[in-house]
Amino acid sequence: MPEKNQPPVFSGRGVTAVLGPTNTGKTHYAIERMIAHGSGVIGLPLRLLAREVYGRIAARVGEQHVSLITGEEKIVPPKARYSVCTVEAMPSRTSAAFVAIDEVQLAGDLERGHVFTDRILHLRGTDETLLLGANTVRGILEKLLPGLTVVERPRLSQLQYAGARKITRLPRRSAVVAFSADEVYAIAELIRRQRGGAAVVLGALSPRTRNAQVELYQNGDVDYLVATDAIGMGLNLDLDHVAFAQDHKFDGYQYRPLNPAELGQIAGRAGRHVRDGTFGVTGRVDPFGEETVERIEAHVFDPVRILQWRSKDMDFADLQALRRSLDRLPPTQGLTRALPAVDQQALDYLVNYPEIRDLATTPERVARLWDACALPDYRRIAPAQHADLIATLFADLVQLGSVNEDFMAEQVRRADRTDGEIDTLSARVSQIRTWSYVSHRPDWLADPTHWQEKTREIENRLSDALHERLTKRFVDRRTSVLMKRLRENAMLEAQISVDGDVYVEGHLVGQLAGFRFTPDSEAEGPDAKAVLGAAQKALSIEYEARAARLYAAGNSDFAIGSDATVRWVGEPIARLTSGDDMLRPRVVLLADDHLSGTARTHVAARIERFVQHHIATVLKPLDDLSRAEDIDGLGRGLAFQLVEALGVLFRRDVADDVKALDQDARAQLRRYGVRFGAYHIFMPALLKPAPAELITLLWALKNDGIDQPGYGELIPALAAGRTSVVTEPGYERTFYKLAGFRFLGKRAVRIDILERLADLIRPALNWKPGTGSRPEGAYDGRRFTTTPAMLSILGATVSDIEEILKGLGYRADEVSAEEAATYLARQEAPSEEQAAEAPSETTSDAETQPTATDDQETPASDEPASESASTETEASAPAAEAPAEPVAAAEAGEEEQPKPVLLWRPAGNRPETQRPQRQKQGRGRRPVGGTAEAGATPAGGEPPARDKQQHRRRDNHAPGGKGKEKRGGHPGNRKGKDAERPAPMAARPPRKERPIDPDSPFAKLAALKDKLGK
Known part of the structure; x- marks a missing residue:
């Protein structure tokens, strides 16, 4: 029946x-x-x-x-x-x-x-x-x-609707519900960035992983939970709010909206015991309708009118009889035949396999096949693939009596890997769960205990790795721990490494440099606030201790960098800025507001003392000169100008002042390290790398030059002790002078090296033909040639030295190599009359020529108004080139013509302010143009007529020379000392006169000049 x-x-x-x-x-x-x-x-x-x-x-x-x-x-x-x-x-x-x-x-x-x-x-x-x-x-x-x-x-508690909120504004202890793994992961990632982290619960996770994630939330390590509807099935969670990020789900057959009963089951997780809870929507979900809200709040849902049913009385006579028993109708009303489940779907596939039909020939085997079809589809793969796995297991059970252990070992081995990301580990967990199910069927395996232990061990290991990956990706453990401890108002334990890394509760929260704390750059939103609050509480004692150590530190623990930063044991603590006095910059403390009170005052005072001591020590010659009280009169005025110029003056700019100094005033200045050179008045001690770098920094602070092109690249190169460097046109030229270099065309040469060059040029210009052995480089007593020694000290090539000499005011005459050799040969073989006159000539020359001393009495002449001479400074350049050897005469047999020889001579008339040169009868006329800028007065016998005529012709067209276009006509028409003298060309535009402050040293200097003039 x-x-x-x-x-x-x-x-x-x-x-x-x-x-x-x-x-x-x-x-x-x-x-x-x-x-x-x-x-x-x-x-x-x-x-x-x-x-x-x-x-x-x-x-x-x-x-x-x-x-x-x-x-x-x-x-x-x-x-x-x-x-x-x-x-x-x-x-x-x-x-x-x-x-x-x-x-x-x-x-x-x-x-x-x-x-x-x-x-x-x-x-x-x-x-x-x-x-x-x-x-x-x-x-x-x-x-x-x-x-x-x-x-x-x-x-036990009330459930109320809270409306729509953004995910980043959800209250603490909230669960966000979505129905796909991708959506769950995306929401968890957003919460991690904005709120510190979230636990993740999905049905696809292994129970061990889900338990670990739930515990992460329950312990308060994170305040948010992102989950699927799995949390609606009886999980006891400490939730205050449930937010729906999705309200549609795929139920295995269709993508449909959740009904009110399903929404209520999930929303009901909010509230614990007698504590009320709330629910709402977030993300792109539309707010719930009024009717839905009322039904959820009142827990009034449509009743379940029918239950799913499938016959439990199976007929295992054959495969078709089994299928018919599954299709039986329910015995009573209120039940309905269930849709084919996973096991029935697998059976429907397997009955079509010929090999399965051949094996399932007895009721026992049909029952064994149905038992195998109960294998859950943890892998969520296609039904046909799941059926293939069941077919393999069933074949082993029938033919071997148990599952082939080699096959199972291989499958288990493939799953036994903990590398990879979340998706990879999730797939392996699903794989091992399948074999764990197989191992718990004792009649399926020869040694079920072994495989139960093996699969449990692997599943636990994979679950732990998956939990670790989920936590690493979706939870900022540092932030979660800090926020938890802050909520508990617990004293946070802080540690500071030798590198300044700040650890709070074992988590890196930022970097402490000096008295400034920088939070971790990865901190965002409330994370940043939590980190900052925790760090400041923990660092308050550290600031006090550091202030005490700094106050007692020696000067060797401090340093000033080229970026104007003051450092203490390598950490930035202050920055220098411009002050009223260039040598007294202001100190700006680099410290957080938490360094306050007496500690802040002590730190600022100690840094001030170091800065003043450092400047006074490194620039001691300049500081001593500025404080000198034993220098008076014109010497005091020159000292004031030298201090203002930071230790370097061009001699031409103060020629009148230098001429007016008596020997006592000069001696006073020399005692303070001032040198009177041919081209500069300077202090050699300030040309060393450390003073030069500090001087440049102080000028840059006063003139906003730290950001000027070339400062960061030029100063280290100039301060490295080089004698000359190739110039860079785009750099600030003032930096060259401040570093003790003079800008001369394509190269900048250190000032003391130029004075050594003057020492080499002076003997060549002072020599006279027929007065003894010819010094290296001398030619005819008024011109000279470059020598290897000059190239060596300049670190320059032949073309470089031409630019340098032109910049110093020299002009070149070209003569053929053959003519120069003939002339020099004649001069090096003097006649008997010349030899007899030589002693008197030497004596006369000694009376009229200046001596080659560091303090050259005869001032340098003005530089010509060329670009290379008028520019004084520029920025740095690469290392000096190796000096080139002088050009040698062409070897015999070569077809190339010998290169002409350049004969260098001083150019331009001597300024009227220069002291006139004494002349003696019978000595021949002086070369036109007066003394060289090198401080030497060229003199000597008359050159050959052709050379003399060429020399005059060039002088008439040189800047400052005597030409017919000049007022006063031909030089031969000038008679007497009252004859009009042509005005020399200025090296730079005339300066605009400024009123002199009666209280400044310049006022006293001007008054003294007027008195001496009268």
Whole structure:
């Protein structure tokens, strides 16, 4: 007789339904009732929830009395009296005194509902049976189970709608719900950046990983949880707010909106015990309608009108008989035949495999095939692929009696790797869960215990690695720990490494440099606030200690960099800025506001003392000269100008002042390290690298020059002790002079090197033909040639020295190499008359020529108004080139013509302010142009007529020379000392006269000049 004609066998006698919304204590009530009996079985919808209940019961009665049975895990102590199971793992029949089934409303679920329905209808405890679930199943349960006792439990707290909020503005202790792994990961990443981190709970995670993530949230390490609807199934979470980031889900058959009952089940997780909770939407989800909100708040949902059902009486006569038994109709109203589940879908594929039909020829084998089809599809792959795996297992079971261990070992080995990212590890966890299920089928393996331990070990290792990856990606552990400790108002422990790294509670929070704390650059949003607050609390004592150490530190612990930063033991503590006096810059403290009071005052005072001491020490000659009280009169005025110019004056600029100095005044200045050179008045001690670098820095501070082109690149090169460098046109030219260099065309030469060049030029210009051996470079007593010694001290090539000499005011005459050789040969063989006159000539020359001393009495002539002579400074350049050898005469037999010889001579008339030269009868006329800028007065015998004529012709066209266009006519027409003298060409535009401050040294200097003039 058909099953549908048989009377119902279901009964509710001895069954109690405890119904109510979430947070009513139903699960807690079931646990209390179970341990009141001597034995019991409880079925739960999730392995995660089963783990939680197992722990609670084991803590009450002892682990030796509790077993845990799921599809993937079995913990069965010999003396176990209580069993905690997933609903699928519950036994079909039991002798336990107590049975409880949780979340019975899932009997209406399309995928798993038939399993819940079977347990509701058939599984009973000998003493007590509890059905736990929502009010929505009350009607259908009372209809199917006559005599059922119903107990309704009210919710312990209120649930209210909070509307829509941005994810970044959700309150603490919130859960964000989404229904795809990609969406869950994206939301968790956003929360990590903005709020410090979030725990992640997905159904695809292994139970161990989900437990670890839930614990991360429950412990307060993070304040946010991002999860799927898995949290709606009885998980006891400390949630205050639930926000829906999605309101549609794919249920295995279609993408559909969640109904109010499903929304209420998830939203009901907010609120714990008597603490109220809220729910709302976030992201791109539209706010809930008024009706939906009211139903969720009041827990009023559409009742479950029908339960999913599948026959439990299987006919294993053959494959077709098995399929027909699965297609049977339910025996009573209120039940509906369930859609094909994963196991039935696999069977539908397998019956079409010829090899399976050939093997499944007996009822035992058909039953074994159906048993294999129960393998869960943890991998979420295509049904056909899942069916292929079942076919392989079934073939081994039939042909070998157990699963081929070589095949299983290979599959397990492939999953036993902990490298890779989240998706890779999740796939391996799913893979190993499949083999863990296989290992817990004792009739499938020859050595099930070995494989149970092996797969459990691998699954635990993979789960831990997955939890680590999830935490690393979605949780900032440093921020979570700091925020937790700050909420607890606990004293934070801080440590500072020797490199200045600041650790709070073992987490790097930033860098301490001097008295400034820089938070970690990765901190964002409230993370930055938490880090800053924690660090400042922990560093307050450190600031005081550092201030005390700095105040007692010696000057050797401090340094001033080229960027104007003052450093203490390498850490920046202050910055120099421009002050009223160039030698007294202002000090700006680099410190946080937390360095205050007496400690800040002491730090500032100590830095001030160091800066003043450093400048006074490095620039001691300049400082002594500025304070000199034994220099008076014109010498004091020159000293004032030298200090203002930071130790270097061009002699031509102060020619009148130098001429007016008597020997006593000069001696006073020399005692303070002042040197009177041919081209400059300077202090050699300031040309060393350290003083030159400091002088340049002080000028840059006063003139906003630190940001000028070339400062950062030029000063280190100039301060490295080079004698000359190639110039860079784009750099600030003043830096060359400040560093003790003179800008001369394409090269800048150090000032003291130019004075050494003058010492080499002077003997060549002072020599007269026929007066003895010719000095190196001398030609005819008024011109000279360059020598290897000149090239060597300048570090320049032949073309470079031409630019340098032109910049110094010399002009070149070209003569052929043959003519120069002939003339020199004639001069080096003097006649008897010349030899007899030589002593008197030498004596006369000694009377009229200046001596080659550092303090040259005869001032240098003005430089010509060429570009190279008028520019004084410029910026740095590469290293000096190696000096080139002088040009040698062409070897015999070469076809190239000998190069002309350049004869250098002073150019331009001597300024009227220069002291006139004395002349003697019979000495011949002096060369036109007066003394050279080198301080030497060229003199000597008359050159050959052609040379003399050429010399005059060039002078008439040289800047400052005597030409017909000059006022006064031809030089031959000038008579007497009152004849009009042509005005020399100025090297630079005349300066605009400024009124002299009567209190300045210049006023006294001008008055003294007027008095001497009168």
